[in-house]
Amino acid sequence: MSEALRPMVKSRLYEQVLERLRAYVSEAGLKAGDKLPAERELAASLGVSRASVKQAIVVLEVQGLVEARHGGGTYLVRDTLDVEPVEQLVERRKRLPEVLEAREALETKLAELAAERRTDDELADIRDSLDFMRDEIIGGGFGVEGDRRFHAAVTAAAHSSLLADFMKTIAGQITESRNESLRQPGRPHRSLAQHTAIYEAIAAGDPKKAAAAMRKHVRTVAKVRLLDWVPED
Amino acid sequence: MSEALRPMVKSRLYEQVLERLRAYVSEAGLKAGDKLPAERELAASLGVSRASVKQAIVVLEVQGLVEARHGGGTYLVRDTLDVEPVEQLVERRKRLPEVLEAREALETKLAELAAERRTDDELADIRDSLDFMRDEIIGGGFGVEGDRRFHAAVTAAAHSSLLADFMKTIAGQITESRNESLRQPGRPHRSLAQHTAIYEAIAAGDPKKAAAAMRKHVRTVAKVRLLDWVPED
DNA sequence: GTGGCCTAGTGGCTGAGCCACTTGGAGCGA
DNA sequence: TCGCTCCAAGTGGCTCAGCCACTAGGCCAC
Numbered sequence: 001m002s003e004a005l006r007p008m009v010k011s012r013l014y015e016q017v018l019e020r021l022r023a024y025v026s027e028a029g030l031k032a033g034d035k036l037p038a039e040r041e042l043a044a045s046l047g048v049s050r051a052s053v054k055q056a057i058v059v060l061e062v063q064g065l066v067e068a069r070h071g072g073g074t075y076l077v078r079d080t081l082d083v084e085p086v087e088q089l090v091e092r093r094k095r096l097p098e099v100l101e102a103r104e105a106l107e108t109k110l111a112e113l114a115a116e117r118r119t120d121d122e123l124a125d126i127r128d129s130l131d132f133m134r135d136e137i138i139g140g141g142f143g144v145e146g147d148r149r150f151h152a153a154v155t156a157a158a159h160s161s162l163l164a165d166f167m168k169t170i171a172g173q174i175t176e177s178r179n180e181s182l183r184q185p186g187r188p189h190r191s192l193a194q195h196t197a198i199y200e201a202i203a204a205g206d207p208k209k210a211a212a213a214m215r216k217h218v219r220t221v222a223k224v225r226l227l228d229w230v231p232e233d
Numbered sequence: 234m235s236e237a238l239r240p241m242v243k244s245r246l247y248e249q250v251l252e253r254l255r256a257y258v259s260e261a262g263l264k265a266g267d268k269l270p271a272e273r274e275l276a277a278s279l280g281v282s283r284a285s286v287k288q289a290i291v292v293l294e295v296q297g298l299v300e301a302r303h304g305g306g307t308y309l310v311r312d313t314l315d316v317e318p319v320e321q322l323v324e325r326r327k328r329l330p331e332v333l334e335a336r337e338a339l340e341t342k343l344a345e346l347a348a349e350r351r352t353d354d355e356l357a358d359i360r361d362s363l364d365f366m367r368d369e370i371i372g373g374g375f376g377v378e379g380d381r382r383f384h385a386a387v388t389a390a391a392h393s394s395l396l397a398d399f400m401k402t403i404a405g406q407i408t409e410s411r412n413e414s415l416r417q418p419g420r421p422h423r424s425l426a427q428h429t430a431i432y433e434a435i436a437a438g439d440p441k442k443a444a445a446a447m448r449k450h451v452r453t454v455a456k457v458r459l460l461d462w463v464p465e466d
Numbered sequence: 467g468t469g470g471c472c473t474a475g476t477g478g479c480t481g482a483g484c485c486a487c488t489t490g491g492a493g494c495g496a
Numbered sequence: 497t498c499g500c501t502c503c504a505a506g507t508g509g510c511t512c513a514g515c516c517a518c519t520a521g522g523c524c525a526c
Contacts, residue, residue: 011378011381011382012291012294012478013478013479014291015378016374016378019369019374019375019377019378020374022375023374023375038506038507038508039507039508040506040507040508041507048479048480049479049480049481050480050481051284051287051478051479051480051481052478052479052480054284054288054508054509054510055287055288055291057508058245058247058288058291058292059291059292059295061245062292062295062296063295068508068509069487069488069507069508070486070487070488070507070508070509071486071487071488071489071506071507071508071509072487072488072489072506072507072508073488073489073506073507073508074507074508082416085413089322090323136252141249141252141253141256142252142255142256144248144252145244145248145249145252148244149244180318183315245509246509246510271475271476271477272476272477273475273476273477281510281511282510282511282512283511283512284509284510284511284512285509285510285511287477287478287479290477301477301478302476302477302518302519303476303477303478303517303518303519304475304476304477304478304517304518304519304520305475305476305477305518305519305520306475306476306477306519306520307476307477
């Protein structure tokens with residue numbers, strides 16, 4: 001109660017940086033794909049430390065408004081730094097089933113191609129991602145990052161730049177579904193088993209088996225997501 | 234295209250910290266209000282720098298899952314660190330009109346009381362927040378922080394711990410509406426004018442005028458929000 | 467008991483620095 | 497001239513060490 005009368009939250013510096021950044025983007029008329037000033041430069045011109053600028057950028061990153069490329073600069077994903085209104089979120093969510101259908105089509109083929117075309121190095125990459133996932137899960141994590149690496153490695157091993165490009169366009173939504181799916185009870189271990197099956201088929205050079213294993217995996221993910229989202233209309 | 238086949242995003246360290254943190258909370262059975270380990274401690278036990286831990290905490294902060302009190306530790310807001318599913322977001326959103334009604338009731342009375350009870354120091358605080366808001370707007374910002382400080386200062390000046398507690402329970406949703414409202418074109422300046430009117434009434438010790446000015450202001454905010462959210466059902 | 471004070475604990479922020487990765491151009495060879 | 501390699505500059509990722517501001521809790525004086 002003594003605390004109730006005081007200001008409710010202290011403003012954090014990164015929040016002010018955030019606001020300045022948003023204002024800058026709209027004033028400078030930056031569009032999707034445009035490059036933001038370098039972190040060191042921003043820190044200098046805003047008169048704050050680089051760490052604070054970093055915190056602001058991290059926030060924009062998790063909100064999907066910005067993409068930071070290691071060594072290559074930070075880029076706008078949309079034409080603005082404003083957070084997506086709830087309405088659009090819902091809209092996007094309604095299109096998720098479509099995305100998961102598309103994912104099934106693409107990844108099934110990718111697994112098939114990977115089984116045929118993978119080099120030994122690429123197979124090792126897939127194996128590494130599987131190990132990483134296992135470590136994550138053993139360490140109490142969900143294996144999110146390992147899952148991501150696995151699918152990226154399979155995509156690379158398929159040697160189809162066109163399919164890879166398609167995957168890229170739905171990568172964001174897949175990430176979303178991955179995060180949610182892997183948080184379900186017992187999910188990480190089941191996921192690990194399914195990925196292992198995919199890996200083994202690819203290692204054995206068996207395209208049909210790889211495709212089947214991948215299809216089963218993607219459908220597992222999709223089913224959960226489709227079930228827990230029942231639009232009221 | 235050469236880039237299309239490579240892993241799509243590199244994992245950031247703060248994301249892994251995030252995952253560990255979530256796992257920790259669920260394993261340790263922490264509940265809303267419980268204290269997280271200190272940043273230095275987390276950094277040490279996770280084997281990462283404090284800056285990375287900080288980035289993860291900032292993410293949790295903007296997602297409203299955690300509250301960091303300067304000098305007082307970091308606390309869970311809910312029973313979990315998982316992000317709120319879209320469904321609940323929509324649910325909460327539907328209750329927003331109610332919140333804004335409640336806000337009108339509370340803040341109108343708070344303004345009235347502040348006009349009667351404010352000390353000179355408190356009046357100065359309100360004045361300061363107004364100046365801060367003006368600076369923000371001149372500097373290209375939206376005046377979000379100044380707005381927050383203004384209402385906090387008025388609440389303090391009203392000397393009603395009960396009303397202040399009520400305000401606290403809807404503070405989160407008010408913040409949300411503030412962020413969105415102030416981003417509308419021309420909004421910051423109009424907001425500044427309305428706040429100035431409230432300030433002047435409080436300074437003059439005119440409770441009726443203060444209440445009226447506050448009511449007008451809150452209704453402006455509410456109207457915009459109510460208009461742009463039309464549930465489909 | 468009450469109130470003020472002091473100190474340890476903790477978050478906020480900074481500055482300097484190293485490493486990893488990207489990019490673009492210089493320079494070399496065919 | 498074209499194309500390739502390689503390197504240096506630019507930039508993000510992360511760490512370390514440290515200072516300051518604020519909070520909380522215990523101690524002490526009254």
